[in-house]
Every structure is written in structure tokens, then in C-alpha cells.
Amino acid sequence: MKRALVTGGNGQLGTELQRHRWPEGWAVTAVDIDELDLRDPAAIAAMVASQPWAAVIAAGAYTAVDKAENDSVTAWAVNAMAPAALAAACATAGIPIVQVSTDYVFDGARDGAWEVDDPVAPLGVYGASKLGGELAVRTSGARHAIVRTAWVVSAHGSNFVKTMLRVGATTSPLRVVDDQRGSPTSAADLAAALAMIAVRLAEDPAAPTGTYHFSNAGAVTWAGFAREIFAQSAARGGPSAEVIGITTRDYPTPATRPANSLLSHRAIIRDYGIHPAPWQAALAPILDELIGTPK
Template identity: 45%
Template sequence: MAKLALLVPGGSGQLGRDLAALTSDDVDVRAPGSAALDVTQTGAVVEAVTDLASRAREAGSFPVVVNAAAYTAVDAAEEDEARAFAVNADGPRVLAAVCSSRRVPLVHVSTDYVFAGDGDRPYEPDSPLGPHSAYGRTKAAGEDAVLGSGASAWIVRTAWAYGATGANFVKTMARLESERETLSVVDDQRGSPTWSADLAAGLVELAGRIAEDRGPERSVLHCTGGGDTTWHGFARAIFEELGADPDRVHPCSTDEFPRPAPRPAYSVLSNEAWSESGLTPLRPWREALHAFVAAHREALRQPTARR
């Protein structure tokens, strides 16, 4: 693989941290958080991308921007869509424009929420969009901004991401396992859990292909953990990995837990285009979960009182 110089806006998030962890002799990753690089500020983005290009030229490496910056507070976005739009749509528009002017490729990470979520078969990259939430609308607008910018750009949609940094479903289930005798989790929403470390490795592989002038012909790709399950099935698997009784997790319906933002009932994304592009498919979600818990068991503070 060609030597890479990556700029990762959103570097303080779980995906950004996992991308930064892939720094090596052949991959130089700079991953500033939003305080250091606000993607909505044109001047800051110009400076960061210009520095990336200069650094890559001096090191004999290839520059790529991987945008992991996003407003991901799905429920809060319903009340603050303007802020979500600024980060999820205006930010990618600024990044894409600057990347186009500096001739630096852009990989932009997006989400399953851009779809209506009422299907019954995996969504393809070219399936019609139909977001029902403010978060989904702003992410769809960000995709449009990137694809219409003229930049050398790829959209990578993912779903149900979890990792070692920040709040996520796996951490929440681990905490609740230690606090409650039983809990109820929705069993009528289906998707593909994705370990952010696996996604990060896939994005670096994609960047490497772009650097070698072998970037995928498709401008939109999907990249998630293999297979699918419901949130209830995911929770049971987490309990099993923690050594807890999965029968303590009871199924319930979405209607029993209303939220400000509507959740997609069906979020399974087809990874076929990713594989057909010659990129390595992510491992099955269950295998990845086993590896994640094994690697972070102490941090998850596995309780033992009820085992």
C-alpha cells in the first residue's frame, strides 16, 4: 500500500480515535477534535488541508481527508436541527470545496439514517433516500454536498457503530447488566452492529486504494459488520460475552419506548458493492463483538455478583 497522510476531522470521537490508532510507518494520521478543527469554518479547513498536502509532499506520501466529524445526537437534533445541519451538511460542503481546490481526495462517513428504514431487504448504495429524522435529513444533505462538489470523493455509509470511546450501545448494556436484574430492549428494529475499529481499518484500506489510483468506481459504498440482528439480539449477545444470563434481556416493541426522533425499523445495508470493489469485507458482527469485549473487558467493568 502507498504511504498515506490522513487528516481525520472528528478525531475525538470513537471512529476518529480508532483511525488515529492505526498510525504506523506507512500511515500518518492527524486526527484533530472539533475544538482544534471546526469543519464549518472555511479558514480553519483551508489551513488544515493545505498543511496536510504540504506534509504529504515532504514525506513522499499521499494525502487523503477522512471526515469522521458529525453531530450524532439523534434525539437532540430534533430540537436543534440548525446545529446538526451546520456540522452534518455545511461542514462536509466546506471540506469538499477545499479538498477539490487542493486536489485532495475526500472520504466522508455517513449513516443508515439517510434511508426511510421501512424496507425488508438490505439497502444498496443507490437505493432511494428517505430520512425521517432531523439527523437523517442533515446527513443526507451532507452527502449531496459532497457528491455535488466536484471533489474526488467517496461516501461510506455505516450503521450501529460502537467502540472504546464515548457512549454507545455496548457500553450501555454493560452498565445496565450490573445495575438491573432484567431489562427490556426493542426487538423490532434490525441492523448490523459495526465495531468502529473494524470500520477504521476498512477506511484506511479504501484510502490506500485511492492513493494507488485504484479507488472504487462507485462513489457511494456501504461498510458494516457482516450479518444482522435486532437491538434485542445484540443486547443478548453482549450479555453472553460478559458471562451474564441473556434471558435477563426481554424483548419489547419500539412503541413501548417512544423517542423524540423516529428510529429506522430496518437499517441493514448491503456490503456487496464494497466487496465487489475489491475491498475487504468486515468480519461478522458477532465475531467482532467477541473481539471487542475481549479487548476491553476491564474497561467495561464486567460485574460478577449475579453470575
């Protein structure tokens, strides 16, 4: 039995990696802070050395983007130093690591989708700390894949879909930012992509390594995303609300968000044959789980 170690087991992605149907002969051990404190490099090294893992998927992260602006030490510890410790331990053990990163490594100041080799220029602590994690993994000597993603949603945890449904049940109209563009990402679809990459890295010494992007396909603003959530929700008998588009300036936050978070899928299609589904189609199973199937 080949076993993958997954950090961030209680998060959206960690939950979906555990729910994912892995190939025969594979299993997952998912840990969270109660079993592995990502601020403790010695504990990380001990965990990786504790058994012959086939691969590591580093899904755990400090994702409180606004809080990170005033909590940079913790953000850097979890998002940069933990991947450094994980990757170093993987290099020692001779096993691959799949590191999850973010669109926040880019400044958002261009048109079109970001390619994997475009210049990085994070706008805040969160993006900078995640970029630090990328650099640590790249220079560790471990065989690796770094997978950047954006706008992750699911039926679990806290995310934009669940927030819209909760707020939309009692409030209308809703004012939602309409000048930031990106591609929503189903945590389940992302988990499937990460699992495929991890398995191939573990089983094929010639498997491609490097940096990749995964999100669901298609572009939308947050306001457009909210409108589609409510349209699909209404078809299921769930909450619906009117959405009024506003500018980023009308909704100030401590951390600056990239105006353009679109991620190119060119590299992941070329190397792994992974073709992300449209974001509208990926939204449907999430709402099926939260509300029910369309009536």
C-alpha cells in the first residue's frame, strides 16, 4: 500500500483529498494542527521520517489574507518555513512533494491569464509568504510540483459560496466586488488534480516537475460568481438575492487583492493532461451537497 501524507487535513482541500477516490493500492493520511504543528520544523521532519510515505501533499497553509498583514511571523512560519522543512525532509527520504500555492504571488496588473513563468510580485504578506514557500521547495533538492490555485470553494469550511448562501438568505440586494477577475476553483477538482500529480511523481521517476496552475476554466468577477451561485441555488429551491456590483475601492480590506487572478492551464495540460472543467459546472456539485439537486 502506497500512502500519501497530506497536511491541512481539516481544510477544504484536505477534506477533499480524503474524500477523493485514489487509485487502487493508494491511501491517504491527513494531519492537521492537533497532529502536526506546521510551526515546528522538528515535528515536520519527524513526521516525514515516521514511515515510508510515497508522496507528500502540502495543503496546509495560513490563509487569513487580511490577518496576515499584522501576523507576518506566523504567516511566514506556516507558508514558507513549513514547506522548507517538508521539502528538506522529502529530499532526505527521496520522495516527491506537491506544494499548493496561490495566485497572490502575482500583482494582478496585466490582462489575460498568468503563465507559470510570468514575473511574480506579491502585494502583501500572504502572497509573499506563499512565494517564500515556493522558493524553499524549488531549492530543496526534492522532486516537486508546485501548483498555484485561486478562489477555492467547496461544501466545507468557510468560503465565498457558503458566505453568499448564508448572507443571501436574509439580505438583498448584496454589494459584491465587480472589478476583480479570476476563476473559481472546486476543492474537489483541485484535489483530483493534486492526487494525479502526486501518484505520477511517486510511480514515474521521469514524471514532469516544476510549477503549474490549476483553477476551473473560465473568467468571472466576484459579483458575476455571486449571481451564478444564486441562479443555481434558486433552481434548487435555495437562497437567492440580487447582486449589485461595486469597485474594490468601495470595499477596502487590509490586504490588497490582485485585480486579475486568471491562471493559465497551459503547463498542466501539456505535462499532465489535466483539463479543468468550467467553473459553472464545478459549482453545481457543491450546491447539490449544500442544498440538493435542481427541482
